[in-house]
Every structure is written in C-alpha cells, then in structure tokens.
Amino acid sequence: MVETLLELRSISKNFGAVQALRELSLEVPRGSLIVLLGPAGAGKTTTLRIVAGLEAPTSGEVWVEGQNFTKLQPNRRDIAMIFDNLALYPNKTGYENVASPLRLARMPKADIKKRVDEIAGLLKIGHILGRLPATFSGGERQRVALGRAMVREPRFYLLDEPLSSLDFMLRIELRTELKRLQRDLGRTFVFATPDYTEALALADTVCVLLEGEVRQIAKAQELYDEPADRDVARFVGNPKINIVPGRLSRENGQASLTIGSMVLPLPDRMEHGLPANLSEVEVGLRPEHVRIVASATEETHRTGFVNDLEPLGVHTTVGIDLAGINLALTVAGVQEFNDGDRVDVQLDTETLLFFDPISGRRVGN
Numbered sequence: 001m002v003e004t005l006l007e008l009r010s011i012s013k014n015f016g017a018v019q020a021l022r023e024l025s026l027e028v029p030r031g032s033l034i035v036l037l038g039p040a041g042a043g044k045t046t047t048l049r050i051v052a053g054l055e056a057p058t059s060g061e062v063w064v065e066g067q068n069f070t071k072l073q074p075n076r077r078d079i080a081m082i083f084d085n086l087a088l089y090p091n092k093t094g095y096e097n098v099a100s101p102l103r104l105a106r107m108p109k110a111d112i113k114k115r116v117d118e119i120a121g122l123l124k125i126g127h128i129l130g131r132l133p134a135t136f137s138g139g140e141r142q143r144v145a146l147g148r149a150m151v152r153e154p155r156f157y158l159l160d161e162p163l164s165s166l167d168f169m170l171r172i173e174l175r176t177e178l179k180r181l182q183r184d185l186g187r188t189f190v191f192a193t194p195d196y197t198e199a200l201a202l203a204d205t206v207c208v209l210l211e212g213e214v215r216q217i218a219k220a221q222e223l224y225d226e227p228a229d230r231d232v233a234r235f236v237g238n239p240k241i242n243i244v245p246g247r248l249s250r251e252n253g254q255a256s257l258t259i260g261s262m263v264l265p266l267p268d269r270m271e272h273g274l275p276a277n278l279s280e281v282e283v284g285l286r287p288e289h290v291r292i293v294a295s296a297t298e299e300t301h302r303t304g305f306v307n308d309l310e311p312l313g314v315h316t317t318v319g320i321d322l323a324g325i326n327l328a329l330t331v332a333g334v335q336e337f338n339d340g341d342r343v344d345v346q347l348d349t350e351t352l353l354f355f356d357p358i359s360g361r362r363v364g365n
C-alpha cells in the first residue's frame, strides 16, 4: 500500500468575511504528483500556504507522515515551496546557485558536486553552470532556479504556478521535464495551476478547487469524461462544453430527449441511471460530440445554420443554430464557412452528460 505523505483534514480558512476554503480534505500519497486545479481566486495558493505553515487554517488539520503539523513552525516542516518568480543570486555562477542550499546545509563538497551534476543532467543545464545568471535565457534561468529548489530533498514540494511566466513552448517543455524529474527522483509534488491542459500533462491525480471547495478528485481524463458537476464540466476542456436545457421523456419504454425543437431518441444505456422522476435536465455536449455529416440521413442527424466561426489553427470552432439553440462544435483544420451556411450534424447521444438543473450535480451513468 502507498503511504499517505500529506493529509489535509477538513481545512477551512476565512479572511474576514471571505471564506477562501471550505472543509477541504485531500490525501497525497508519497511519490505522487497531485495537481490542484482551479481558476484565479479558487483558493490554491491559500491551500499551499497552509500546508507550508505560512498561514494558519481557521479550522481543520494538516498531517504529514502521520504527525499533526497544524501548529508547527514553517521552518520545522521541511517542505519546499516553489513559486513562479524564482530569484537567482546574480553574482554567483549557475553551479553556485544550484549548490547554495547544500552548502548552507554543510554537505561535504564531493557530495554537493554529485548532487548538482545529477540535477543539472536532468534539467539539461550542465553546459551553463559556469556562467553568471545575466547570460541566461528566460528558460535557462527558470531551469537553474528549479535546480536549486530540487537539489535539496525536503519531505515534499509545493509548486504554485511555477511555469506561468514562461512563454507557451517553454512551459510545455519544462512541465514535461518537471514531471520526469519528479518521477525519476521519486519526489512528491503538489502543483497548483489554473490550466487544465497542464493538469492533464502532469498529474497522477487532479483535485479541482472551485470557490474554495473540492469539487472532484480524479484522474485528469475522468474529469473530462465524468465531471462531478456542471461547474467542473465547464472548467475542464477547451473549447468549453455546450450546456443546454433539455427535457427527458419516456414513452412505450423508449426514452427521448428534447432540446430546443429537436427530439432525440436516447440509447437504452443512457437511460440507465437517470433518476426516473427527473424530466428537466441540463445537457452537456462536448464540442467534439457534435459532428458535421454529409447529409442528414439518420435519426440522430439534424440540420443547423452557421452563426459563428473561430479558426484556431489545428481546428476551427463553428457556432451553429440548431433547432433554436446555440451549439459550438469543432472541426479539424481551417474551414470555410459563412454565416447562415446550412450544416448537417450528428449528435453523439452516447456521450451526452446530464446535470440536475438545480444542484448542478451530474446524474446518470
């Protein structure tokens, strides 16, 4: 069994009238990479600061390796917190920057060299270690800073949007390296980000924080396929999921779904698990689940009209009016459409998501 390294037990945090966290519970197994995913203001930084001891929870407890850390001084926790704007010593070489935490800890020189070389190899910074930071590119600077943070071996690492100031390509490259570093060295990471694709690329497990509450803890793909509620469904995925009102009905054993002026037969499998007393629902359709077809020939085919177009390079988002409702769909490549063009589409009724319109919780299988 994998040991739980960090456990947050029902953490709440109020800043005056603002409730930043509400009964947040989370377990982090040793050697794992957990992503805290949430938009700005969701409470990610507050959570990390509470774990690091920089902020006290209003209620709840922080347990590390089976000990109650809630009231322990930050400097006695032996937890590293890594931010986005990591600073380097400008008048020390790359090597001295990376080595500095080990020198402070009075590690023997030969051991320091071994550790720095290992980290430098993993971060591909061996060739710049002899230079001063002023000569580094942005990416090199961030790599050296990460090297300095990773050279020590604290209990675990808290990373607060550590890549957010880097440009897109560099961010993608460094996140892959961070993941490899974490795996190869067997370290434990709690990584906060507002970016779902980053979570997808990095995480073993994702904890979705919305408005200070844990809404779902799951594998990244599961958040996409089986979101716990409407808000998670909306937050995860780009372009955004279509969520439209619908009505379920059952006649002669056949379930159907009415959206706008359209009635769609539902596969038997879909009906299973939908509460029998629920007729008004909200229906979630991922943009890729609405497909353009050559002509409307089957029961699940419908005709709509283009009312919006957004070319995004590898794909184009096309807005259509379908039976009085607006839906966004994605098509590969750059597509030539004009406003008002007629398009025939197929709705993938197998993959529809249903939400209770009042609670927002997902219902059905």
Ligand SMILES: Nc1ncnc2c1ncn2[C@@H]1O[C@H](COP(=O)(O)OP(=O)(O)OP(=O)(O)O)[C@@H](O)[C@H]1O
Pocket (backbone or CB within 6 Å): 015, 018, 019, 020, 038, 039, 040, 041, 042, 043, 044, 045, 046, 047, 194
């Ligand atoms: N010291 C503070 N005093 C008052 N309110 C605070 C304080 N720190 C955080 N908050 C509030 O708590 C909530 C959560 O903030 P937090 O910084 O944890 O969010 P976040 O998810 O990290 O967002 P971001 O991605 O913008 O950093 C916000 O509403 C914020 O305004």
